[in-house]
Amino acid sequence: MLVLAPIDLTGIGIPYPGLKRYGTYIMTLWLVTAIAAMGVNLIVGYAGLETLAQAAFVGIGAYVTALMVKAGWPFGLAFLASGVAAFAVGIMLGFPALRVRKHYLAFVTLAFSVLAWLVFRNEQWLTGGVMGIGDISRPTLFGHTLRRHVDFYWFVLAITAVLTFALWWIIRSPWGRAFTALRENPIRAESLGVDVRLYTLLAFAIGSAYGGLAGSLYAPLVEFIDPNPFALGPSLLFMLMVVVGGAGRFAGPFVGAAVAVLLPEWLRFAEGFYLLIYAVLVMTMMAFCPTGIMGLAERLLPARRRPTAAATAPLLGEAKP
Amino acid sequence: MADFLQLLISGLATGAIYALAAIGFTLLWQTSQTINFAQGEFVMLPAFFALVAMTWLGLPFAVAVVIAIVCSMLVLGLMFKVVVVQPLIKQGVLPLVISTIALSVLLKEGVKDVYSAEAQPFPTLFPDVTLSVAGVAVSLAQVGVLVVAFGTIVALQWFLGATRIGRQMQATAQNPTVARILGVPVERMILYTFLINAVLAAMASILISPIYLAKFSNGESLGLAAFVAAIVGGFNQVRGAIVGGLLIGVVDNLAAAYVSTSYRQAVPLILLVAIILFRPQGLLGRREERAV
């Protein structure tokens, strides 16, 4: 049986020896999902904003790539364009939310999520509507086609590595600190010269761009796209993934995506009931370890003594922002 | 003109459904500062309690309704509070929100696997009569929903604002630690919140299932509509739910008739964004003031 331990693979990047085409496919899907989830983690975990539209951004990336590739553009260009498109839409979407308080960004993204889905579905001339777009070819690299699953897996792994490094760099830079400041206390941050509007937009747009980039890889991975995976429900699942993995923890999205993508594998014996089990697991997880799997790991590995959020929360409302 | 009236009336009737579902959002927001993403499923589920009572146990409808309400209080009230909310109330909003997302999956899949994936007809509390007033057709069930929605919201508004228990519930939401210091039975207040929400959900379920049909996936669209209604009306005001609900119902119908059927869902959402931009506290909401 295929019991995948994702940790074995991230480190060395070698597809599991027993993996067949499907295994490689699933691993690739996991990476793609993790890229999008990293974006959500930046928005939700670090900057403390809320997004219910990541799937829509994945969709934007997927459609941009599909259309460009079908029109004969090289994949590299389509990939960049997908990121840029998602970034730009992210900025436009962030603007109205700046006028108001925190939760409203979530509401705006929720509305956007549904609107984007409607556009994907209704504008058949462009997006193929409910029939979707098929036959999206995989890129070629130096004249070498990545049609084979394993080749494409390596390609995606390389991109994931680059994107992971980039995000890690952003988060450990002063920008990352500013993002955290948005989460913790935007008013105080503003008074310390942190341009809250700009950083809010940046966090949201960068996170969304990661969604777009993930979408750009998703389209050639599946070789077919239609509006369904870009609806509101999947956006919620991205949030869920990130929090289950551990919001605000760097490895969180990878773990969360692994759970979301690979858990159905592990629960295969349960057939139709796997969603039930998944839901129960998530709820139990939240109840006993709201900091997610990475939070749990930190707690269990005593090496790093860093009080968790729960332990340091002031008992009285003293520091309530 | 008759068409317009028909659209308006139908929209109001559907809007009352949304309002009933939206009350739960505002109630939970006001009393536990949580967004319950399972609210749609909360309204979907009780009808199935009644169906189980009727088809599996062979009980008459009236008894089944009572059973549905009691079961809802146990499952959506007591169990939800003890199993989901209690461990999470101190952990901030995000884990709780995530838990409700998972819960919505659980309820939906549970009903599908345990009962059926098929839509089920559901008996109505009101006789199946269609009234025709000035060329406009209205069914009695719709009127019933409208009246009940209004009544409930008025009662709830009064309860939260004008009774001590109601205010203790609000206090618990706004600052549970201080509420505890002052001796507010915080646990009990949270429980009340969820019991009330459960009863409301059960009522909504029983009222709307004859129109909507009982189906495991009903919560999806209902939840979204209710959510939008709650924001439009004003998240922190129970009476906002009714205005928001009715407005969304009407706007949705008018949009389908006069804008585009394939973009009808978009119009309430655009309204939502407009509201957020120009009146973020919602139509009836009050401004939350003083940030510094």
Add this chain to the structure above:
Amino acid sequence: MGADTILTLDNVVSGYGKMTILNGTTAAIRRAAITTVIGPNGAGKSTMFKTVFGLLGARTGRITFDGADTTRCTPRQMLDRGMCYVPQGRNIFPELSVRHNLELGGVAMPDQSRLGARIEAMMARFPILREKAAAQASTLSGGQQKLLEVARGLLLDPKLMLIDEPSIGLSPLMVQEVFAILKDLRDKGVTILLIEQNAKQALEMSDYGLVLEQGQARIEDAAGNVLSDPRIAQLFLGGGLAPAQQVA
């Protein structure tokens, strides 16, 4: 321990997570007197209050209140036994009105019929609260919010009142007013345990002083003695601050 102690801490240890803050604290608080706790920032004063009131579990040691062991009591049980607590910082219900905030202070009052009268009494004492009775509490100024909190804490008729730095944010006039009320209460037989950084003024009206440092009670003495203790003056009373001037 004489009959005149109402609260005792016996080797109490407590803290947050892995951190131990109260480190074997031992103290005895006299009945019907004002005791002021002073100490440097981070000494564990507030932690001591939270532990006494049952918000923070004591890891070891024993706390007795009014003759009974209350080491494991919950806040609600402490309230029912006649202790109330006004915490440090800002602790209002921001979206409720001022009147409703006040009213919530009386939740634990055994005789609810007196609540209205008590609220009236408080509003008479602090007219600004009456003026703003219908306003949302979050719209009050910083000091007004603290005042609201103090007034809310004074609603009950406790045997012992824990009050953590009530003077922060209050204008001198208001501080005098609050201290006067505390003295009145003491005269009626209520025990007051007070934390103050405004130490001189607080000790001047207190009966006893308790100096807490690094989670341990270093000095327990009559307020006058504490005030005149040269070590205290140097360590805690800010010897460097405006030595010549004394405020009226």
Add this chain to the structure above:
Amino acid sequence: MTAVLEVRDIAKSFGGVHAVQGVSFDVHEGEILGIIGPNGSGKSTLFNCILGQLAPTRGEVRIDGRNVSGKRPSELNRLGISRTFQLLQVFPQLTVRENLILAGQEHKGSRLGRLFGARDAGLGAAADRMIDFFRLGHLAHENAGGLSYGQQKLLDAAMAFMAGPRLVLLDEPAGGVNLTMLASLKERLQAINRETRATFVVIEHNMEFVMALCSRIIVLAEGRIIAEGEPAAVRRDPKVIEAYLGH
């Protein structure tokens, strides 16, 4: 002497509440100005209007003679104006040291440069000095949310100094701070004031602190200035005693 800060006829109403009703004053370079007044007299509201946190109903604020009305707090901060808030405002889940670095980083280099530059934006040493000064050394790597009230208050004040500001507005920096620390805080303010000619405006109810620190005091009551002048003179003013100090 040039006025660093000119406040011209600022007024702010919330619905029917007239919190500030036409306040004007100048603050000169190198001055330490105290603002006192009864609770609810409009002091914090005035600060919030000056610093762009609230839009005043009317009036104008000038920095170095330039009208800055309508500028956002972060823009003002980058002009060299920093502040503290009356209610505690730290970043609870960042460590003390991170709090301090954050407080200074937006003043270092360009935004893009910060993205590619050092992790601590070159502020590590400055932060450590600040930590030592406020005797928070043992807490440097604790989350700020776990500090005691007074410690957070000190941290809050320390953050206001991280960027080397020219003008600092402090809203009740002394509340809850131990008197010994308070004396150091006062000395620190005075030292900075001497060395960099930084200007301070301080709202405070602790009269000893205000009297010892400030060279001039403005007294607000019901949103208006009722007295202004040398500390000693203000303290003797019967209007002030009546409204604020008591007897």
Add this chain to the structure above:
Amino acid sequence: QDTIKIPNIIELSGGGATVGNNWKNGSQLAAEEINAAGGILGKKIRLEFVDTASDPGKARAAVQRALDEEPIAIFGPIYSGSVSATLKLTADAETAQIMGGEAANLTAQGSKYLFRTSFGQNVSMPKIANYLRDEVKAKSVAVVYVNNDFGKGGRDAIIKELKERNIAVAADLSTEAGQADFAADVIKLKGANADAIFVYLNEEESARFLREAKKQGLNRPLIGETTLLGQKVIDLAGDAADGVKGHVGLTVDAPIPAIQEFGRKFQARYNYKPDHNGVKGYIAVYMLKAAAEKAGKLQPKAIAAALHGLTITPDKTPGILIEATWDDTGEIDRISFLGEVKDGKQVITQILPKLKK
């Protein structure tokens, strides 16, 4: 190894859950019968059900996985989008994919390994169009459809057929899956003044639509395809369903004993009446059995080859219910029905012969 595993990659959750569960129950029933009767070529079969969550990406993953284990055939998906996303995989693996999609374009994509279990819209819509022209004698038709791949595909197909027959399209209304309120749609239909209305919605929406139509007194012929005349819609809509007419591809109410017997068995086992997706799942298994027996071996490529041009008759394979033939694009051909709803019952009024006989 005595049992062979056959993967069913179907919509068990998400928008297609109802459809997928019908298929699941139908195919399970068939598998049990076949196993009780000795299996396929002496081997017992075991169906494995894998959820696509109604998402093409997941469907693709699941099909990929199933193919890695080299099954003799793949069942599903049912949503046409998911079929589109997966048909290349099965073609590459040279494995028969017996699926439930009805979109017209599926069989047009040149896969030699795709097989329908019901009429594609490219077959059913011409029949409806003929019916509208010949029986209803409509000069103008209003179309109301659900805006998903099922409804949109049907809408595109019917409009093409109507145009070819010079029938005007008086209104073209899309509705949402899960839509509750059809007041606006009915008003628009009333305004359109068409000779007939073609309704192409899912079950619940069909029922809600019919109720609203009755409430507002929409007195035009309501014509549907299979779903609209299904028992489920009749149950849900009550007397509002009376009078609707249309074409029925496959129905448990067909006046054919084998089908009715199947309906009873299904009802007894699962306690509800199957819709045509239940029938699709059921016959899928029998298709496989017949093809494997024709090929004489359990080898994927041989089975697929055997299905091409295969006619399965109920006398040899009773489970196929009605004689059916597959051409070399995988299109199914069999008889179908015209029917209407009378007094809460579906009544078959006419049997339409196979297209090619």
